[in-house]
Amino acid sequence: MKKEKIPQPTIERLPIYYRCILQMKAEGIRTVSSEELGRRIGVNSAQIRKDLTYFGEFGRRGIGYEIESLIEDIMRILGVTQERRMLIVGVGNLGTALLRHRGFSKEQFHIVAAFDSDPEKIGQEIEEISVYDLRLLDTIIKEKDIEVAVVTVPAKDAQRVVNQLVGCDIKGILNFAPTQVTVPENIKLRNVDLGVELLRLSYHLTNS
């Protein structure tokens, strides 16, 4: 689909660029050079130019990048233009917070269903989103045409839930459970592990 392989670090940085230029737009700025953008984000300006040219030529020599159009271009690259329906498995503290969190279920991602196996929680509504029995996963995913799953279950249940999701043809998973899970390579998996982040912080606090 693409001519040249995009380096993983480039992909990791793109959303950061996107966030930064959105903020600049809000500040009323119209145009930005790679130099200025790099300064704000803390990366080399050549890096930014190179990252962007993997996807096209978005700047004007002597001028810089027009913010309005760069936003549109990066939106297209990231696929932000396409709406995506999302579910949450595990309506504990974190899951509930993410359900309530305005801004998590915003932009293109919409949480449309929640799941738990606790009978106390099943049937509840949180922010107008129904909590379903985990056993209905397959039915509801098909019914509501859901592509993405957020996993906020305890570590011990994570792999089982992920297996279930994979079986239901979910395309992407954002895993918050503090454990390594595996998926077939056609499924996109991203891990967000708060404990691991604390350990990394701990390392830096200890060794400096």
Place this chain on the structure above:
Amino acid sequence: MKKEKIPQPTIERLPIYYRCILQMKAEGIRTVSSEELGRRIGVNSAQIRKDLTYFGEFGRRGIGYEIESLIEDIMRILGVTQERRMLIVGVGNLGTALLRHRGFSKEQFHIVAAFDSDPEKIGQEIEEISVYDLRLLDTIIKEKDIEVAVVTVPAKDAQRVVNQLVGCDIKGILNFAPTQVTVPENIKLRNVDLGVELLRLSYHLTNS
């Protein structure tokens, strides 16, 4: 303090190794080879051996690594042995979830105070942790000898709060606010941005 510079990717991986061998210990496994550990985590075995030898010689040729002692060694490297007192600024959905989240405030990190500027929230207790007026930040940090701050305030307030924290001699910050904040270089900062993770997932879903 260290002879050789430790590569950043090595530091990022160490907590992953730690998590994995903790789990193996729980499974009753006594010894592991770099080959087996690499297979579980999904990295090359030479990578693991190299990462570990930045810090010492922990294995035995022909045998592998003894899990019990490797855990102790990595704990020491990560500084997990040292208890650290932590606060949360911003008692919204996410902040409250983290306060309640058993396991976040476990191991060496203990949440000992929470802060907000909303009079409705100030004075409350969540999981036996008091919510203080943000203006008391300096006093309480000194009083309770707090080193680490978790920031869960809205994006627009993040930089101001971070500046306040820096002024109070906080040593490390875990920032959940979806915005780029800057700190002096002697302060350790880690960003966890859920929105950015969703954007990265979006990229992979769109381009594949």
Place this chain on the structure above:
DNA sequence: TAGATTGTTAATCGATTAACAATC
């Protein structure tokens, strides 16, 4: 034209990995 800044090449830097002597 002069100044600014991109897109791109090529050099540099750094991280990963294959290979193997050391050794359990």
Place this chain on the structure above:
DNA sequence: TAGATTGTTAATCGATTAACAATC
């Protein structure tokens, strides 16, 4: 001794960055 696996070197791979022609 034979087999396994580490620690470490050196080769490979890939990412970052300096430099500059193109061009606004």
